[in-house]
Every structure is written in structure tokens, then in C-alpha cells.
Amino acid sequence: SYVLTQPPSVSVAPGQTARITCGGNNxxxxxxxxxxxxxxxxxxxxxxxxxxxxxxxPERFSGSNSGNTATLTISRVEAGDEADYxxxxxxxxxxxxxxxxxxxxxxx
Amino acid sequence: xxxxxESGGGLVxxxxxxxxxxxxxxxxxxxxxxxxxxxxxxKGLEWVSGISWNSGSIGYADSxxxxxxxxxxNAKNSLYLQMNSLRAEDTALYYCAKDKGSIAAGGWFDPxxxxxxxxxxx
Numbered sequence: 001s002y003v004l005t006q007p008p009s010v011s012v013a014p015g016q017t018a019r020i021t022c023g024g025n026n027x028x029x030x031x032x033x034x035x036x037x038x039x040x041x042x043x044x045x046x047x048x049x050x051x052x053x054x055x056x057x058p059e060r061f062s063g064s065n066s067g068n069t070a071t072l073t074i075s076r077v078e079a080g081d082e083a084d085y086x087x088x089x090x091x092x093x094x095x096x097x098x099x100x101x102x103x104x105x106x107x108x
Numbered sequence: 109x110x111x112x113x114e115s116g117g118g119l120v121x122x123x124x125x126x127x128x129x130x131x132x133x134x135x136x137x138x139x140x141x142x143x144x145x146x147x148x149x150x151k152g153l154e155w156v157s158g159i160s161w162n163s164g165s166i167g168y169a170d171s172x173x174x175x176x177x178x179x180x181x182n183a184k185n186s187l188y189l190q191m192n193s194l195r196a197e198d199t200a201l202y203y204c205a206k207d208k209g210s211i212a213a214g215g216w217f218d219p220x221x222x223x224x225x226x227x228x229x230x
Contacts, residue, residue, distance in 0.1 A: 097158070099154065
């Protein structure tokens with residue numbers, strides 16, 4: 001089955017840039033979606049199709065995808081960005097949706 | 109405003125059954141595929157099952173295939189998950205989520221409900 005690997009944690013100071021990676025075999029050939037989950041809340045879509053943002057999501061959130069790594073970038077990080085972040089793809093070989101292992105972003 | 113409200117969770121003994129429901133509003137329910145995604149306590153997200161707009165295409169995670177059955181009633185704007193032969197490892201918060209399109213094959217989940225907690229324990 002297809003596996004998506006994320007770093008368990010990323011720490012960043014306010015105002016700096018956080019980069020969260022999502023590794024998978026030839027992930028660049030797939031569409032990657034990203035979710036933010038704050039404590040006690042349901043996940044929220046923050047990036048879809050590698051780099052598009054849903055309405056209402058700040059421009060500070062951006063995404064890229066190439067080769068074996070997709071990246072979610074959060075610019076000018078704020079305290080309110082502290083959350084768990086998950087990447088997700090559709091694996092057409094198994095007809096399954098796959099989530100990454102998740103990354104906890106801590107704002108110092 | 110799109111709203112998804114799950115219900116039906118609770119404490120159940122191993123081997124027993126439970127049926128979850130998801131009431132949808134704020135969008136044309138029968139235009140979209142729908143999914144169940146779960147999250148075990150302190151763990152990550154796991155896709156459980158998805159169903160196309162007309163129930164013509166259904167998929168299950170390997171961990172639940174043969175035990176869980178997804179269904180929908182478009183007349184009632186409702187999604188269901190029948191869970192049989194429950195195991196301790198099925199303990200999780202179960203979320204209902206709307207697909208980006210009408211078929212449950214690819215794409216993303218948006219939005220999600222607040223979830224309903226299922227605890228499997230003797």
C-alpha cells in the first residue's frame with residue numbers, strides 16, 4: 001500500500017516560515033491535499049491539488065509537489081497556526097485514500 | 109452553510125454492532141460523494157469508506173472491509189455506516205466528510221463534521 005511520511009514535529013518562531021514535508025514514492029505524479037487540525041476540532045482543508053487554496057484560507061498557506069516530496073509552506077507564522085497538519089492523496093493502484101502520518105507544528 | 113452532523117456513537121462490546129449516521133444540509137446532497145474518516149485517540153487520520161452520489165461506487169479500507177457497510181439515503185440527505193463485528197482497534201472518532209465531486213475516486217474532503225466517538229470495550 002502507498003505510504004506518506006511526514007516529520008512528527010516542526011517548530012517555528014512567530015513571523016518565520018514553516019515547511020512541512022510529505023514524502024511518498026513518485027508523489028509528484030499525484031495530487032496532494034493538506035489539512036489543518038487544531039486540538040479538539042475537525043480537520044480543515046487548507047490546500048488542495050498541490051497548491052490551490054480554498055476560499056477563506058490565508059495566502060500565507062501555500063503548497064508545492066515534485067519528485068518524491070510535497071511541501072506545505074506557512075509564511076509569517078502566527079500563534080493561531082499551531083496545529084497538526086496532514087497530507088492526503090488518492091492511490092489509484094489500490095483505490096484507497098491515504099493520509100500522511102501527521103506533523104505537529106509548534107509556534108515558539 | 110454546509111453542515112455535517114454525525115450521531116450514533118457510543119460504548120459497545122467487542123463483536124457487537126453499531127450504526128452511525130451523518131445528517132447533511134446546506135448543499136445538494138445527491139450531487140456529491142461522501143466519506144467516513146476515523147481518528148483513534150491520539151493518532152492520525154484514517155480513511156474508512158466512501159460512496160458515490162448514486163451509491164454506484166463504494167470503497168472500503170482494508171481494515172474494515174467485510175465488517176463495515178456504507179450507505180446513503182439521498183431523500184433524507186443522510187449518510188450511514190453500519191459497523192459489525194467491532195474490535196477494540198475500531199475505537200475512534202468517526203468523521204463524516206463531503207467529497208469534492210460526485211464520484212468517490214480521488215479528490216479531497218471538505219468540509220468535515222465534528223465527529224462521533226465510538227468506543228469498543230468490554
